Amino acid sequence: MATTTRHPSHRTSKQHFKVCFCFRRMFRLKVVEPPDEINTVFEEYSHDGIMSMDDMCNFLVEFQGENEAVTTHAQAIFDSLKHLNIFQRRGFHIDAFFRYLLSDLNGPLAEVHHDMNAPLAHYFLYTGHNSYLTGNQLSSASSTSAIIxxxxxxxxxxxxxxxxxxxxxxxxxxxxxYEFI
Structure with missing residues (x-):
């Protein structure tokens, strides 16, 4: 999960990542504006550049696939962002939406509840070693497409x-x- 913060006197922002679920490291976010894909989704689910509570509920149901407590979740999102200067009274604009997408309120996976009381050896985990490499580990490049x-x-x-x-x-x-990703 990642959160984005902007320094008030700079045009750059930093992104915080939880590494190995127990450490936090801070890296600079090169992109100051949301990517085109985010802008497209925001335009689809907002009206006149503002996403209202109803628009957020539609986004959560249609795009995120949430079915339970949608209004409660949307209210929690609005409550978490309304103290920021990126929040509008009628809803929020693209910067607030982008911030929500990178926040802990927008987890990467849907919550699934299973009985996980058995020993670890009883479970199968499908893992990817060197997931970022496009080929062999000696001569291939790093790429986000390999992770995807x-x-x-x-x-x-x-x-x-x-x-x-x-x-x-x-x-x-x-x-x-060293290779750049």
């Missing part, structure tokens, strides 16, 4: 070796040498 492909195949755990570069302005994927 693994996730679409059903991988539930991926490996990422992320390291800030020496200048601290980029993130490197390290495996046998």
């Amino acid at each position: 492909k693994a996730l679409k195949k059903g991988v539930r755990v991926i490996e990422l070796d992320l390291w800030p570069n020496s200048r601290g302005d980029d993130v490197l994927v390290h495996h046998g040498g």
Whole structure:
């Protein structure tokens, strides 16, 4: 899960990632504006550049596939963002929507409740070692498309070796040498 913060005197923003579910590292977010895909979804579910509570409920049901407590979830989203200067009284605009998508309120997976009291050896986990590589581990490049492909195949755990570069302005994927992702 990631959250984005902007420094008030700078035009850049930073993105916080939880690494290995127990550590937090901070990397700069190169993109200050939401990507085109996010803009397209926002335009589809908003009116006149503002997403209302009803629009958010439609987004949660139609796009996110949520069926339970949609109004309650939408209200929690609005409550979490209304103290920020990116929130409008009638709803929120693209920056608030983008911030919501990167927040803990928008988890990457739907919550599933199973009895998980058996020993770990009784479960099967489909994992992806070197998920970011496009080919063999000695000469292939790193790519987000390789991660997307693994996730679409059903991988539930991926490996990422992320390291800030020496200048601290980029993130490197390290495996046998440094490669940019």
